[in-house]
Amino acid sequence: MSALAVTADDIAAAAVRLNGHVRRTPVLRSDAIDAIAGRRVLVKAECLQITGSFKARGGWSAISSLSPEARAKGVIAYSSGNHAQGVARAARDLGAPAVIVMPADAPAAKIAGTRALGAEVVHYDRATESREDIGAALAAERGLTLVKPYDDPLVIAGQGTVGLDLAEQLEVDRADVLVCCGGGGLTSGIALALERLDGLRVRPVEPEGFDDVTRSLADGVIRSNERISGGLCDAIITPQPGELTFPIMHALCGPGVVVTEDEALRAMALAFAHLKIVLEPGGAVSLAAALFHGDALEGDTVVTVVSGGNVDPATFARALETLPPPDPVGGTR
Amino acid sequence: MSALAVTADDIAAAAVRLNGHVRRTPVLRSDAIDAIAGRRVLVKAECLQITGSFKARGGWSAISSLSPEARAKGVIAYSSGNHAQGVARAARDLGAPAVIVMPADAPAAKIAGTRALGAEVVHYDRATESREDIGAALAAERGLTLVKPYDDPLVIAGQGTVGLDLAEQLEVDRADVLVCCGGGGLTSGIALALERLDGLRVRPVEPEGFDDVTRSLADGVIRSNERISGGLCDAIITPQPGELTFPIMHALCGPGVVVTEDEALRAMALAFAHLKIVLEPGGAVSLAAALFHGDALEGDTVVTVVSGGNVDPATFARALETLPPPDPVGGTR
Numbered sequence: 001m002s003a004l005a006v007t008a009d010d011i012a013a014a015a016v017r018l019n020g021h022v023r024r025t026p027v028l029r030s031d032a033i034d035a036i037a038g039r040r041v042l043v044k045a046e047c048l049q050i051t052g053s054f055k056a057r058g059g060w061s062a063i064s065s066l067s068p069e070a071r072a073k074g075v076i077a078y079s080s081g082n083h084a085q086g087v088a089r090a091a092r093d094l095g096a097p098a099v100i101v102m103p104a105d106a107p108a109a110k111i112a113g114t115r116a117l118g119a120e121v122v123h124y125d126r127a128t129e130s131r132e133d134i135g136a137a138l139a140a141e142r143g144l145t146l147v148k149p150y151d152d153p154l155v156i157a158g159q160g161t162v163g164l165d166l167a168e169q170l171e172v173d174r175a176d177v178l179v180c181c182g183g184g185g186l187t188s189g190i191a192l193a194l195e196r197l198d199g200l201r202v203r204p205v206e207p208e209g210f211d212d213v214t215r216s217l218a219d220g221v222i223r224s225n226e227r228i229s230g231g232l233c234d235a236i237i238t239p240q241p242g243e244l245t246f247p248i249m250h251a252l253c254g255p256g257v258v259v260t261e262d263e264a265l266r267a268m269a270l271a272f273a274h275l276k277i278v279l280e281p282g283g284a285v286s287l288a289a290a291l292f293h294g295d296a297l298e299g300d301t302v303v304t305v306v307s308g309g310n311v312d313p314a315t316f317a318r319a320l321e322t323l324p325p326p327d328p329v330g331g332t333r
Numbered sequence: 334m335s336a337l338a339v340t341a342d343d344i345a346a347a348a349v350r351l352n353g354h355v356r357r358t359p360v361l362r363s364d365a366i367d368a369i370a371g372r373r374v375l376v377k378a379e380c381l382q383i384t385g386s387f388k389a390r391g392g393w394s395a396i397s398s399l400s401p402e403a404r405a406k407g408v409i410a411y412s413s414g415n416h417a418q419g420v421a422r423a424a425r426d427l428g429a430p431a432v433i434v435m436p437a438d439a440p441a442a443k444i445a446g447t448r449a450l451g452a453e454v455v456h457y458d459r460a461t462e463s464r465e466d467i468g469a470a471l472a473a474e475r476g477l478t479l480v481k482p483y484d485d486p487l488v489i490a491g492q493g494t495v496g497l498d499l500a501e502q503l504e505v506d507r508a509d510v511l512v513c514c515g516g517g518g519l520t521s522g523i524a525l526a527l528e529r530l531d532g533l534r535v536r537p538v539e540p541e542g543f544d545d546v547t548r549s550l551a552d553g554v555i556r557s558n559e560r561i562s563g564g565l566c567d568a569i570i571t572p573q574p575g576e577l578t579f580p581i582m583h584a585l586c587g588p589g590v591v592v593t594e595d596e597a598l599r600a601m602a603l604a605f606a607h608l609k610i611v612l613e614p615g616g617a618v619s620l621a622a623a624l625f626h627g628d629a630l631e632g633d634t635v636v637t638v639v640s641g642g643n644v645d646p647a648t649f650a651r652a653l654e655t656l657p658p659p660d661p662v663g664g665t666r
Contacts, residue, residue: 026359028381031422032449047609048361089364108658109606116365272649273442276380276642278609309609313653316605320646325441 004192004251005244006153011160011193014061018161021064021093022056025049027169030274033291040301041290042175044166045277047309052113053235053283054162054186054307055079055086055149061158062147063090071096076144078102078124078131080234081110082308083149088117099144101134107234107280107312126229150185151242159186162305163193166200172301174199178257178286180307181206181213182236184245190305191252200303203254205289207233207261207282212240213249214256222246232261232315235282235308257296263288268319271306281315283308337525337584338577339486344493344526347394351494354397354426355389358382360502363607366624373634374623375508377499378610380642385446386568386616387495387519387640388412388419388482394491395480396423404429409477411435411457411464413567414443415641416482421450432477434467440567440613440645459562483518484575492519495638496526499533505634507532511590511619513640514539514546515569517578523638524585533636536587538622540566540594540615545573546582547589555579565594565648568615568641590629596621601652604639614648616641 028043046054063075074097077087084100091098098119102111103126115121124134139146148155166177177194179187181204191202204213210231215223224240231237241249259267264281267288271279279287286304290297361376379387396408407430410420417433424431431452435444436459448454457467472479481488499510510527512520514537524535537546543564548556557573564570574582592600597614600621604612612620619637623630 023359023361026356026381028356030383032446048359050363052607052609113365269646272611272646274385276385276611278605278611313602313605313656317650317653320650323646 004248006156006192006248008192008195010153010157011164011189014154014157015161015164017064018057018060018158021060023049024165028275028277032274033270036270037290037302038294039299042170042301042303043275043287044162044303044305046162046305046307047277047279047283051085051089052308052310053082053086054159055082056089057161058155058158058185059083059086059090059147062152062154063087063094063096065154066096066145070145073143073145074098075147076101076135076139077147077149078135079149080237081106081114082235082310084110084114084119085117085310087147088114088119092118099138101131101138105229107310109312110310113310150183151244153244156185156189156245160189160193162186163190166190166303167194167197170303175299175301175303176254176297177202177303177305178205178289179203179305180236180283180286181256183238184213184241184249186305186307187253188245188248191248195252201254202252204249204256205286206236206256206258207231207264207285208258210237211256211258212238214258216241216246217250217253217256220250233264233282233285235280236285257289257293259285259288259293263292265319266322267291268316269323272320273323278309278311278316279306280308280311337581339489339493339525339581341525341528343486343490344497344522347490348494348497350397351390351393351491354393356382357498361608361610365607366603369603370623370635371627375503375634375636376608376620377495377636377638379495379638379640380610380612380616384418384422385641385643386415386419387492388415389422390494391488391491391518392416392419392423392480395485395487396420396427396429398487399429399478403478406476406478407431408480409434409468409472410480410482411468412482413439413570414447415568415643417443417447417452418450418643420480421447421452425451432471434464434471438562440643442645443643446643483516484577486577489518489522489578493522493526495519496523499523499636500527500530503636508632508634508636509587509630510535510636510638511538511622512536512638513569513616513619514589516571517546517574517582519638519640520586521578521581524581528585534587535585537582537589538619539569539589539591540564540597540618541591543570544589544591545571547591549574549579550583550586550589553583566597566615566618568613569618590622590626592618592621592626596625598652599655600624601649602656605653606656611642611644611649612639613641613644
């Protein structure tokens with residue numbers, strides 16, 4: 001096995017930089033969720049992270065590592081919204097100007113949130129334009145440092161601090177750790193952080209139609225999605241796993257799990273009802289896997305990292321419609 | 334000043350009983366919330382507590398103190414839903430049968446949640462019947478121990494553990510601590526727990542039309558509400574402050590704050606958008622006071638205890654409708 005791009009030491013160093021600037025999110029659970037899943041479900045609630053997703057970690061990790069000169073020139077990122085907000089907030093607090101390249105069809109709440117953090121937003125068409133090309137051109141033109149959404153060692157190290165949290169918070173020896181997976185920054189980072197805990201097996205979870213990582217892991221080589229736009233789980237739609245993240249996931253992760261959009265919506269609704277947290281579709285697929293794909297899991301406990309909660313009210317209302325009406329029957333008098 | 338019914342020692346003892354059985358809920362914050370409020374807002378998220386509200390604390394505190402004989406006979410409680418679930422869960426885990434007297438118009442989600450925890454539910458009409466009378470009769474008939482929703486020293490001590498959490502979690506010397514207030518169990522418990530921290534002033538928050546505690550504190554004697562049913566904030570609608578809780582609040586609390594139902598709904602929506610937590614109307618009034626009644630507050634930081642998240646989807650959807658559409662304008666290209 002060749003050397004991986006990131007090590008556990010890099011994650012430990014990122015944790016030092018992040019200390020006091022991001023939140024240690026809680027691990028939640030509920031009897032009702034356990035009953036539906038048929039096993040104990042531990043939910044690492046990164047939707048409660050600053051900026052509403054785990055992306056605040058990678059953004060801070062990367063920008064806090066820049067030289068004063070590079071910070072002063074500024075940073076650029078391309079993102080459907082969560083990485084945008086993570087980078088924008090870190091940039092603002094670290095004194096760096098930020099330009100964010102966002103798809104024109106990103107959720108309005110994410111665009112507005114990014115702008116509210118002081119970033120300059122540049123739109124592109126997800127179906128016809130390459131955000132990588134746009135980002136690279138702007139970076140060259142203005143001397144900006146590109147903060148990639150996942151295929152950057154500092155970003156992977158930042159996301160991996162979720163795994164360090166888990167190592168301290170969990171009291172389980174053996175469990176599948178389900179992680180919402182787009183390009184693989186969070187999944188590979190957590191896998192590295194938990195590498196020495198043999199009983200904890202990290203597994204990526206993806207939405208149907210965008211299961212590039214699952215297929216890549218199965219085949220042992222990088223596979224791409226046919227579509228790279230559309231779909232409810234905007235936060236985790238990427239063309240293919242990263243050049244850096246894939247080797248890490250291939251070395252350390254168990255097989256992927258694929259869920260439907262309807263299952264993601266139902267997981268959002270059950271998280272509303274029983275955990276009292278707000279999830280976006282792409283942030284709920286790991287919980288959906290725990291709830292509705294129990295046959296694919298091992299052990300009497302499963303850990304799910306729910307990764308974000310930046311969802312438009314209309315999409316959330318749609319998720320709530322999947323809830324069965326409560327059955328209060330049975331009271332007497 | 335005559336002796337109060339509960340002491341700081343009682344709260345410390347409750348914390349020992351509760352250790353490992355309830356969750357230490359996080360303190361959250363958001364730049365966007367601060368901007369609206371005009372000061373820093375720290376949000377103690379008891380909606381993330383087991384059973385979806387702080388009531389799990391008081392229930393466990395009371396039932397864990399019962400003799401084995403009393404536990405075997407069982408407990409009874411009257412509640413619109415949150416106390417019901419807190420008592421039902423503690424009773425189940427401590428091996429006590431539970432009967433819960435609930436208003437017929439309680440939210441369906443709360444009735445269903447209580448039944449799911451194994452309790453027997455008995456309905457009554459909030460407008461025409463006395464839950465206290467019904468509870469007392471059933472208790473006598475079956476030998477059940479009545480666990481009152483607030484006017485019980487063990488329950489007040491349990492709720493007061495929220496204050497012990499805050500004393501450890503907060504890094505502020507001076508702030509108003511706003512607490513959603515019904516009968517005053519949570520408010521008086523927190524006030525006792527924080528009694529020695531001079532800079533932290535606990536203040537009850539109530540919905541318009543059900544401001545019995547605010548008026549009682551202003552007048553120095555117990556005042557009642559004209560209405561005792563109806564209203565969106567079912568969790569905190571009570572006839573009047575308790576015989577035990579009022580003297581504590583009178584001795585230790587600052588003046589009450591009264592918010593409208595619309596403000597509670599808007600606070601729920603902003604908590605959804607910026608904190609990613611689910612609040613019920615009665616659990617959001619403290620945040621509403623911070624957001625919309627800043628003129629009534631002192632200091633550059635305010636602490637709000639948001640107390641519950643057991644809300645029906647329809648009510649939550651209604652709250653989301655108060656959100657202004659996000660303004661994504663300003664992207665280029």
